[in-house]
Amino acid sequence: MSENDHPLDLTRLPRHVAIIMDGNGRWAQRRGLPRVRGHLAGVESVRAVVQEARRLGISFLTLYAFSEENWQRPRLEIRALMALLRRYLHRELKEMQDNQIALNAIGELDKLPPAVQEDLARTMAATAPGAQMTLNLALSYGGRTEIVRAAQALGREIQAGRLRPEDIDAALFARHLYTGNLPDPDLLIRTSGEYRLSNFLLWQTAYTELYITDTLWPDFREEEFNRAIAAFQQRERRYGLTAEQLAANAGAKER
Ligand code: IPE
Ligand code: IPE
Ligand code: MG
Numbered sequence: 409m410s411e412n413d414h415p416l417d418l419t420r421l422p423r424h425v426a427i428i429m430d431g432n433g434r435w436a437q438r439r440g441l442p443r444v445r446g447h448l449a450g451v452e453s454v455r456a457v458v459q460e461a462r463r464l465g466i467s468f469l470t471l472y473a474f475s476e477e478n479w480q481r482p483r484l485e486i487r488a489l490m491a492l493l494r495r496y497l498h499r500e501l502k503e504m505q506d507n508q509i510a511l512n513a514i515g516e517l518d519k520l521p522p523a524v525q526e527d528l529a530r531t532m533a534a535t536a537p538g539a540q541m542t543l544n545l546a547l548s549y550g551g552r553t554e555i556v557r558a559a560q561a562l563g564r565e566i567q568a569g570r571l572r573p574e575d576i577d578a579a580l581f582a583r584h585l586y587t588g589n590l591p592d593p594d595l596l597i598r599t600s601g602e603y604r605l606s607n608f609l610l611w612q613t614a615y616t617e618l619y620i621t622d623t624l625w626p627d628f629r630e631e632e633f634n635r636a637i638a639a640f641q642q643r644e645r646r647y648g649l650t651a652e653q654l655a656a657n658a659g660a661k662e663r
Contacts, residue, residue, distance in 0.1 A: 415638075416464070422594035422640055424468035425461060426616070428608055429453070431600025431624030444488040449626035451496055458500075458543055460630035462507050464637070468542045468590055472608050476516065476550030490524050493547070497527045501534060510539030514586035515549030544590065551610030558584035587612055595640045597633075599625045617643050 429450060436446030454471065461469045474489060497511075504511060511531045518525070528547075561584045565571040582588065592612045598604075601622040605613065619636045621628070646654055 416634060417641055418465065420641055421464060421466055422617075422637065423466070424470065424591050424593045424595075425466055425637075426470040426472070426593035426596045426609055426613075427457070428472045428596070428598040428606060429625040429628075430598060430602055430606075432626060434600060435624040435626040443485060446624075446626055447485075447489055447492055451492055453625055453628050454496065455500070456629045457633050458509065459503075459507075460633050462509055462541050464634075466541060468544060468593075470514075470544040470546060470587075470590075470593065470609070472546045472549065472606075474515075474547045474549070475607060476548060476553055477607065479519070479548070490521055494524060494527050497531045501531055504531070504535045504543070508538055508540040510535045510542050512542050512544045513547050514544060514554075515547045516553060517547060519548045542590070544587075546608065549586075549608070551605070551607045554586050555611055557586075582611065585611060592616060595619060595636065597621070597636050599623055599628050615645065615647055617645065 432446030432450040433443040434446070435449060436443050439445075457471075458469065473493065478489075479486065503509075511528070513528050513532065517528065520528070524547075528545075558581055562571065562576055562581070566573060587609070590612075592614070593609060593616045596609070596613055596616045597619045599621055601620065603620060609616075617640050619639055621632065621636070623632055644651065644654070649657075
């Protein structure tokens with residue numbers, strides 16, 4: 409299917425798209441290949457989707473690249489994933505700079521191998537100025553840990569006498585998450601047909617639209633991405649209101 413089958417309204421794009429990139433292992437296994445070959449093919453999907461998101465004018469793209477739980481995978485697979493990440497950062501630096509994409513990373517980054525941490529820091533510093541899109545990589549990321557860390561940080565501020573418990577509200581809490589300066593995702597895509605969050609952005613997805621496709625991540629390219637955005641544009645985000653209230657609010661805004 410071509411993009412023309414799904415005309416997108418470029419004035420109603422999601423501001424922030426988050427993706428659980430799942431199915432690399434199955435993609436490889438179906439071809440009788442080692443799992444790592446699936447991760448290798450998955451990198452090409454990352455390149456395609458990043459490029460397409462930038463082309464469309466999406467402001468924030470968050471990719472779930474490695475979860476806290478993924479540390480329990482076979483040592484060799486973890487090593488291969490870290491090597492792929494480093495290679496991606498080296499290879500894409502110029503592309504990111506040329507296309508005004510800033511790299512950001514969220515998660516327990518100090519658990520990553522030092523070489524990966526250094527590459528991340530270098531790439532973030534080299535891509536920051538004047539960016540039009542933020543590519544946010546979730547690495548060694550766990551949603552519950554993120555929430556616990558925020559609670560600890562707020563607890564320390566109370567202990568130091570800088571904050572009263574009753575001053576904590578949702579907005580203040582959100583600012584203490586790794587995503588403190590990002591808007592919540594408007595659209596969350598999960599590939600490979602699994603209907604779960606797998607500890608991803610638990611707080612931030614409270615009102616996110618979900619899009620799940622059976623397509624395995626290495627087969628998910630710009631067309632599929634456009635299809636997901638088109639589906640998003642068909643949704644009515646009611647935030648607990650009635651459809652009539654929404655229509656009235658939209659009318660009031662136009663007047
Ligand atoms: C997603 O693909 C990549 C990571 C979790 C790093 P998987 O490796 O989970 O692939 P499946 O789910 O086993 O097919
Ligand atoms: C989620 O995929 C993590 C990433 C995509 C990085 P998993 O493959 O680890 O999730 P589960 O095990 O199916 O829940
Ligand atoms: Mg998986």
